[in-house]
Amino acid sequence: QSVLTQPPSVSAAPGQTVTISCSGAYSNIGNNYVSWYQQLPGTAPKLLIYENNRRPSGIPDRFSGSKSGTAATLGITGLQAGDEADYYCGSWDSSLSSGVFGGGTKLTVL
Amino acid sequence: QVQLQESGPGLVKSSGTLSLTCVISGDSISSNDWWSWVRQSPGKGLEWIGDIYHSGTTNYNPSLKSRVTISVDKSRNQFSLKMTSLTAADTAVYYCARVNNFYYYMDVWGTGTTVTVSS
Numbered sequence: 001q002s003v004l005t006q007p008p009s010v011s012a013a014p015g016q017t018v019t020i021s022c023s024g025a026y027s028n029i030g031n032n033y034v035s036w037y038q039q040l041p042g043t044a045p046k047l048l049i050y051e052n053n054r055r056p057s058g059i060p061d062r063f064s065g066s067k068s069g070t071a072a073t074l075g076i077t078g079l080q081a082g083d084e085a086d087y088y089c090g091s092w093d094s095s096l097s098s099g100v101f102g103g104g105t106k107l108t109v110l
Numbered sequence: 111q112v113q114l115q116e117s118g119p120g121l122v123k124s125s126g127t128l129s130l131t132c133v134i135s136g137d138s139i140s141s142n143d144w145w146s147w148v149r150q151s152p153g154k155g156l157e158w159i160g161d162i163y164h165s166g167t168t169n170y171n172p173s174l175k176s177r178v179t180i181s182v183d184k185s186r187n188q189f190s191l192k193m194t195s196l197t198a199a200d201t202a203v204y205y206c207a208r209v210n211n212f213y214y215y216m217d218v219w220g221t222g223t224t225v226t227v228s229s
Contacts, residue, residue, distance in 0.1 A: 035215035050215035092214040099158035
């Protein structure tokens with residue numbers, strides 16, 4: 001069981017907007033930064049969002065991140081077929097002194 | 111461009127020891143970053159194994175701590191993972207990654223290496 005909690009799956013039609021939630025505790029999300037990763041089938045994870053809401057160069061502004069208290073959210077607007085992937089949130093847990101991930105959310109573009 | 115490349119045996123025996131290496135190119139292991147191992151069992155999510163700073167300081171997943179050792183080889187610009195007492199549950203794709211020191215995010219990942227534990 002993962003330290004951070006994500007919904008197993010979300011789905012939406014092309015062009016629509018979807019959000020993926022990530023719930024944690026004060027020791028991780030509440031007191032540390034959140035990052036998000038996209039994993040396309042058969043490939044390594046790729047950094048999508050860091051420092052809660054910042055995008056690495058090359059990541060389109062259709063992807064956004066936010067954090068409030070002990071929860072974080074990834075938003076994707078203008079959904080495209082190529083966005084179909086697994087998405088993971090991550091953070092540092094100060095109590096465990098370890099990195100932690102969410103269980104992952106599978107995004108299906110209908 | 112920073113690249114990480116994992117290497118190691120694809121097949122290891124149950125109760126044995128796994129040794130993996132991650133070679134860094136385009137960056138120095140002595141930079142102000144941490145270096146991490148993450149694994150993914152078939153059909154499952156990401157599991158953080160541990161990380162290391164070039165000074166040798168390490169952090170480990172509490173659930174794996176008794177079986178895992180991460181070390182640094184500055185002369186070869188690489189870091190390694192050793193995991194003992196393997197079981198089928200350790201069958202996974204193992205990734206190495208560079209971790210930002212201040213905000214703890216993994217910005218560079220290796221392509222991953224598949225490890226199968228056989229009885």
